[in-house]
Amino acid sequence: MKITSIETTVLSIPYTNGGPPTAFVGGSAWTSLQMLLVRVDTDAGISGWGEPFGHNACHALKATIDTMIAPLCIGRGADQIGELMAALQHSLHLFGRSGLVPYGLSAIDIALWDIAGKQAGLPLYRLLGGAGRTHVPAYASLLRYGDPHLVARNVADALDRGYRAIKLHEIAEPNVRSGREAAGADVALMLDTNCPWTPAQARTMSEHLAQYDLEWLEEPLFPPEDFAALADLRAQAPMKIAAGENASWVGEFKRMFDAGAVDIAQPSVTKVGGVSETRKVLALAEAHNVAVVPHCAYFGPGFLATLHITATLPSETVFERLYMDLEASPYGQATDAVDGLISVPQGPGLGHDPDPRVIERYRTHQAAPVIAS
Ligand SMILES: [Mg+2]
Incomplete structure (x- = not known):
């Protein structure tokens, strides 16, 4: 089962939190929650979903995954998670042992486990x-x-x-x-x-x-x-x-x-x-x-x-x-x-796929709006 494509999508979803917008992640206040969804597709027709720690770094992570990580994954075995993750970690180590690279690789790994669960017919x-x-x-x-x-x-x-x-x-x-x-x-x-x-x-x-x-x-x-x-x-x-x-x-x-x-x-x-x-x-x-x-x-x-x-x-x-x-x-x-x-979701893999209507409605190409503090 080979990885055929990887698609990244930033969502920006308004939220309330019972107080003023928070500024505790990324230094800038959020008026909406940003998340980066990563979909890994395979030639077996099974797709898995992952997510890096995103927030104010979603667009930087999208570029990291699109330009650095995804090209190394295409054509690799989706069901050989340990081998692939070790290879990716080694290939990219000189770009950072913390931060965007491991966050992006985390998203890929989560998606591969989602695929593994779906293939096995078991919740993760x-x-x-x-x-x-x-x-x-x-x-x-x-x-x-x-x-x-x-x-x-x-x-x-x-x-x-x-x-x-x-x-x-x-x-x-x-x-x-x-x-x-x-x-x-x-x-x-x-x-x-x-x-x-x-x-x-x-x-x-x-x-x-x-x-x-x-x-x-x-x-x-x-x-x-x-x-x-x-x-x-x-x-x-x-x-x-x-x-x-x-x-x-x-x-x-x-x-x-x-x-x-x-x-x-x-x-x-x-x-x-x-x-x-x-x-x-x-x-x-x-x-x-x-x-x-x-x-x-x-x-x-x-x-x-x-x-x-x-x-x-x-x-x-x-x-x-x-x-x-x-x-x-x-x-x-x-x-x-x-x-x-x-x-705990009981469906195979992560148990749920993201709602395509929510993806369509909240997809964004802009960084989170910032409120000066
Ligand atoms: Mg904490």
Whole structure:
């Protein structure tokens, strides 16, 4: 089964998030969510869908895939995923071991696993030897509001919608306090800071934040790959430390684990190298006795791939659902949590193909509109 073509399409979908447009991915505020859909076609008539970590980089990723990656894939065996991914990784290593190249390769790998599931007639989680879970518990991953009143309002709103676990993306203590007060003592509360602090600042903040009973503190340090500093913080911090969404390839997780940097590893299937590389990270994490809670800040094939991977984990694990309402989803209601649970698709491969009507309506050739902050 040979790869015959690869098509990339950027979608731009308006959203609401219970506050002002966020600026936490890519530096510019979004007024719409951009995602890059990647379709891999084969001579067997089976097509698979993938997605890189896109957002404000969708058009750069489209060029990366169209001009650098796709030409290396055409004519290659779609059902020899390990061999092809190793060859692509080797061919392109001099263009970057993190960033656009591994993100683009992640999209191809996800699409190849979608094809593999479709060929086998099995949903991806069962192809991967999953435990047969039909639902996974979701946590509401609130965007950064920077305002304690908006934090409280959106925490209350997420609880009303049935979520029982909530993650904040705040960096100021009053906003975290507001989140905990709105959530009450029984709701699991996590804090993701997206790499704002020096080691000294992070140590001070972790002590201030101890009173809020956080399930984990995520990415407290910049740069995220300073695993020695993260390990030092972890040794002193009064809560668990989580990180990993910015790591590409299993080797970076090896360095992270060897340093003792994290309690919880968070591979992003759209950055790390796809489903194949995520599986390696899962095995390595198990060998290091590190928990895994996959990252998910996307709504395309990366969302579904993360869902299937989460369903295969040895114990029930929360699934990150970015807390925003899209005007339309390529998968309809399949990306929505109901009573705090998201259904694992039971169709072959990823279980759903993107809705062609949504693709047609939201296809764009322009970068996301930016709001000056
Ligand atoms: Mg995060």
